[in-house]
Amino acid sequence: AGTTNPMRFRILLATLLRAATPAAFTGSLDGSSWRVVLNVGRERGTWMPEPWAASGARLSLPVDLTFSGERIDFNLVDSVIGLGYNDLGPVDNTRRLGCSGSSFVGPRGEERVAATGGAWSETPTGRCGERTVRFYIDFPSGASRNDVSIPPGRVYFNTKCWDGAEMRAAQEEAKECEERLAALREEQRGVLDRDNNGENIVKQAVRVRDSLGRSEEYNRIKEQLDSLKRALPDSRGCLTGPRGLELAAAGGLSIKANGPKNLWGAFGGVYHILGRFEFRPEEFTASAPGSSADN
Numbered sequence: 001a002g003t004t005n006p007m008r009f010r011i012l013l014a015t016l017l018r019a020a021t022p023a024a025f026t027g028s029l030d031g032s033s034w035r036v037v038l039n040v041g042r043e044r045g046t047w048m049p050e051p052w053a054a055s056g057a058r059l060s061l062p063v064d065l066t067f068s069g070e071r072i073d074f075n076l077v078d079s080v081i082g083l084g085y086n087d088l089g090p091v092d093n094t095r096r097l098g099c100s101g102s103s104f105v106g107p108r109g110e111e112r113v114a115a116t117g118g119a120w121s122e123t124p125t126g127r128c129g130e131r132t133v134r135f136y137i138d139f140p141s142g143a144s145r146n147d148v149s150i151p152p153g154r155v156y157f158n159t160k161c162w163d164g165a166e167m168r169a170a171q172e173e174a175k176e177c178e179e180r181l182a183a184l185r186e187e188q189r190g191v192l193d194r195d196n197n198g199e200n201i202v203k204q205a206v207r208v209r210d211s212l213g214r215s216e217e218y219n220r221i222k223e224q225l226d227s228l229k230r231a232l233p234d235s236r237g238c239l240t241g242p243r244g245l246e247l248a249a250a251g252g253l254s255i256k257a258n259g260p261k262n263l264w265g266a267f268g269g270v271y272h273i274l275g276r277f278e279f280r281p282e283e284f285t286a287s288a289p290g291s292s293a294d295n
Helices: 006-020 076-081 164-193 201-213 216-231 260-265
Strands: 032-040 059-071 094-099 102-106 109-113 116-124 130-139 143-145 148-150 153-163 238-240 245-248 250-256 271-286
Touching: 032 148, 032 250, 059 102, 059 116, 059 130, 059 143, 059 148, 094 130, 102 143, 153 164, 153 271, 164 216, 164 245
Parallel strands: none
Antiparallel strands: 032 059, 032 271, 059 094, 094 116, 102 109, 116 130, 130 153, 143 148, 153 245, 153 250, 238 245, 250 271
């Protein structure tokens, strides 16, 4: 029998541990306040009506939020019909979100926008300390600028956060995977260089690629690396929050657009992309965990 590859064993062990028992999450948005800037406008893939934001104009709207630790009690009908879930995920993960109104500068000068707090949730994915973060704000009168508008009603925000220690450990693991893949590519080039038969560089590169594609070890490590990258922050990066939390710097906006085609949500919700948003790091403040916030 051959010897065990230490790198292969570490990757396999890390995969099994993550799948079996997601690590305890030590960070949380509970009690923290942030400034969030909505960037409303047409995005690729949106199902908003064609005239909406057709000019390419955007509506920028800053909103101050407080992520309260106060849990929201949903009534029995919500819990039973939703099988323990609501628009944000599991009912028992949902907490109150505090929000003040906002304003923007339009053709008529500064325009006030009514915005009331809603709810938020964190749901673990079991990968790299990752959690999905979802929340919503109600805009009772909506807002509009040129041909861009926020329809009256609820706007949903979707982003991610990570336990900082777990995230950094996964990033280190991803780095090790990349280094091992680079070493395997160099090893294969060395083998082919000794038997290149006068081939040009392009043909040699194709042979390296094809050879590596048949390598069980190479494919296993590449699959592990791809899995790690899907669960780690993207190029927009993170902001450091309270208690070891790393929060994605940006996320997506959507509105619910249920209608007769899906029996107004009976067969699952339909959401239209409304734009994107960013957290402003200089506007972050932290208060005691579990503190409540006014709507």
